[in-house]
Amino acid sequence: MITKAILKTENLNIGYTSKKSKIDIASNINLELEAGKLITLIGGNGIGKSTLLKTITSIIPALSGEVYLSDNKIATYTPESLAQYLSIVTTEKLPASNLTVSELIALGRHPYTNWIGNLTENDLNHIQNAINITNINHLQFKKYSEISDGQLQKVMIARALAQDTPLIILDEPTTHLDLFHKVAVFKLLKKLANENNKCILFSTHDIDLAIQLSDEMIVMTEEFCIQDQPCNLIEKGVFDSLFKDENIVFDKQYGKFIVK
Amino acid sequence: MSTSDKNNKLYLTLFSVLVLAFICNLAFGNVMIPFSDVCKILATQSHEKSTWLYIVLDYRLPKALVAILTGVGLSISGLIMQTLFRNPLAGPYVLGLSSGASLGVAIVIMGSFLLPSFIADFLVNDYGILFGAFFGSLLVLILVFFVASKLKDTMSILIVGLMFSSLTSAIINVLTTFSSAEKLQKFTFWTLGSLGNLNKNQVALLTIVVLVGLLISFTIIKPLDGLLLGENYARSLGISIKKTRNISILATSILAGTITAFVGPIAFVGLAIPHMSKLIFQTSNHKILFMATLFLGAITMLVCDLISQMPGQSFTIPINAVTSILGAPVVIWLIIRKKGIR
Numbered sequence: 001m002i003t004k005a006i007l008k009t010e011n012l013n014i015g016y017t018s019k020k021s022k023i024d025i026a027s028n029i030n031l032e033l034e035a036g037k038l039i040t041l042i043g044g045n046g047i048g049k050s051t052l053l054k055t056i057t058s059i060i061p062a063l064s065g066e067v068y069l070s071d072n073k074i075a076t077y078t079p080e081s082l083a084q085y086l087s088i089v090t091t092e093k094l095p096a097s098n099l100t101v102s103e104l105i106a107l108g109r110h111p112y113t114n115w116i117g118n119l120t121e122n123d124l125n126h127i128q129n130a131i132n133i134t135n136i137n138h139l140q141f142k143k144y145s146e147i148s149d150g151q152l153q154k155v156m157i158a159r160a161l162a163q164d165t166p167l168i169i170l171d172e173p174t175t176h177l178d179l180f181h182k183v184a185v186f187k188l189l190k191k192l193a194n195e196n197n198k199c200i201l202f203s204t205h206d207i208d209l210a211i212q213l214s215d216e217m218i219v220m221t222e223e224f225c226i227q228d229q230p231c232n233l234i235e236k237g238v239f240d241s242l243f244k245d246e247n248i249v250f251d252k253q254y255g256k257f258i259v260k
Numbered sequence: 261m262s263t264s265d266k267n268n269k270l271y272l273t274l275f276s277v278l279v280l281a282f283i284c285n286l287a288f289g290n291v292m293i294p295f296s297d298v299c300k301i302l303a304t305q306s307h308e309k310s311t312w313l314y315i316v317l318d319y320r321l322p323k324a325l326v327a328i329l330t331g332v333g334l335s336i337s338g339l340i341m342q343t344l345f346r347n348p349l350a351g352p353y354v355l356g357l358s359s360g361a362s363l364g365v366a367i368v369i370m371g372s373f374l375l376p377s378f379i380a381d382f383l384v385n386d387y388g389i390l391f392g393a394f395f396g397s398l399l400v401l402i403l404v405f406f407v408a409s410k411l412k413d414t415m416s417i418l419i420v421g422l423m424f425s426s427l428t429s430a431i432i433n434v435l436t437t438f439s440s441a442e443k444l445q446k447f448t449f450w451t452l453g454s455l456g457n458l459n460k461n462q463v464a465l466l467t468i469v470v471l472v473g474l475l476i477s478f479t480i481i482k483p484l485d486g487l488l489l490g491e492n493y494a495r496s497l498g499i500s501i502k503k504t505r506n507i508s509i510l511a512t513s514i515l516a517g518t519i520t521a522f523v524g525p526i527a528f529v530g531l532a533i534p535h536m537s538k539l540i541f542q543t544s545n546h547k548i549l550f551m552a553t554l555f556l557g558a559i560t561m562l563v564c565d566l567i568s569q570m571p572g573q574s575f576t577i578p579i580n581a582v583t584s585i586l587g588a589p590v591v592i593w594l595i596i597r598k599k600g601i602r
Binding site for chain 2: 057059078079080081082083084086087088090092093094095096097098099103104107108110111113115116117163
């Protein structure tokens with residue numbers, strides 16, 4: 001099975017299992033994530049976006065089906081080797097600490113450093129590179145608790161960059177940001193995908209921006225999960241079925257949702 | 261870089277303070293011995309005044325060593341627990357180890373009627389308390405390990421530890437109701453802690469155990485740094501949470517369990533010292549914090565021991581009272597000044 005996809009899912013069923021019951025969230029998901037592409041994941045609240053991201057990042061197990069990372073089953077990777085393929089940016093709040101921005105980014109080098117975590121010249125280069133690309137030079141000596149949400153989001157992206165993985169997965173990186181910072185994060189991720197040849201997947205509720213800037217989109221609804229280029233999705237009328245409310249309609253001409 | 265220069269200066273300062281505290285600890289007490297004579301005794305192992313020689317080498321030196329080992333061991337366990345549980349108020353005793361030790365000692369001293377007579381006879385010596393404390397904390401450790409293996413959430417272990425504490429102190433309360441005044445007094449003395457009751461073999465054993473515990477702790481410096489980002493990020497960096505958790509519990513148990521067995525439950529040191537390190541060095545980097553905590557732990561216990569000797573007075577006050585009297589205000593101050601709790 002040879003594809004150029006970095007990550008691929010085959011008939012993936014996702015959900016949670018507990019001792020007594022199995023909760024299905026979404027089924028039959030077939031995705032292919034390729035290098036150099038910015039891919040956004042959209043869908044209503046509670047539809048299972050986070051569950052999907054957690055499943056393909058191996059945080060929770062799949063109910064059935066397979067996730068392939070570089071043509072190998074993701075379960076065959078050790079945590080250490082997985083950390084060199086895949087980095088994440090989550091919505092979870094960081095525990096309070098005295099970490100500075102550059103120390104936080106340096107933690108991204110963990111999978112490569114020795115037992116005590118000493119940074120080599122190469123590690124320092126990667127860290128500086130991540131700081132330069134995300135344009136946060138002015139923040140690096142500040143404590144991360146002292147910077148704004150928008151700045152912190154960039155720092156977390158820089159941390160994932162320092163981890164130097166072909167695939168970066170982000171869970172709602174633009175939530176809580178104003179339009180200016182949303183656009184900045186979108187543009188940054190777009191640049192990383194197109195210029196640095198990363199494969200970037202992230203979930204978002206900013207559908208208008210996603211349509212304008214993503215190379216591909218994954219749309220999740222209760223009935224289906226489809227992956228395609230934004231223009232094709234518009235033509236197929238996929239967005240019309242995104243929200244089950246007659247008052248929200250998708251305007252094909254402007255590529256955005258309108259409230260009647 | 262300027263930060264590492266600043267840190268080196270701080271290390272140097274702490275080292276000087278440590279040496280000073282060590283010499284003061286040997287010099288002051290019921291009998292005052294001048295610094296120059298202390299240094300002479302340490303260097304040459306001889307002195308014209310044989311009483312001074314005896315006091316320094318046979319009494320104060322082992323006691324100072326025990327103070328250093330206690331301070332270092334408890335503080336490092338506290339540092340590990342605070343990062344592991346992401347809780348600034350965690351200390352070496354959150355796992356219920358000291359309560360386990362107390363229960364063991366309480367059973368040996370006050371509950372010997374519960375034990376078969378051949379065990380009770382065997383335990384009626386100095387080592388009885390040691391055995392009781394050690395097996396008490398070992399029992400709690402095994403229970404905590406068992407519960408931890410069933411739980412995914414690290415936070416719940418904290419609650420389980422607190423439950424064990426409540427349970428054991430309740431059992432101890434029941435035992436005290438049935439015991440004689442003399443036994444009760446003996447138990448109370450143990451809970452007050454004592455650094456000076458150890459013979460040379462015991463000091464050697466404690467030294468080895470603390471060194472082993474510290475070596476184990478050093479191996480988790482890197483994963484602890486990763487845990488500063490929370491468990492999900494740590495996992496995404498290739499860190500095994502379960503392994504880190506188990507090594508942390510093991511190191512803490514070895515350090516805190518053994519220290520409690522030898523010197524009694526010493527309060528607040530494990531909680532307050534890691535915070536002092538974080539405030540002084542303004543960092544969360546565990547490589548730096550480990551060094552800082554080693555120095556500060558040793559200094560603090562030497563100073564507390566110095567105070568408990570009440571220089572110039574003919575009496576001493578219990579070490580556990582000193583650490584609490586000094587420690588409680590520090591902790592309260594830290595909570596009020598919440599910025600410092602990181």
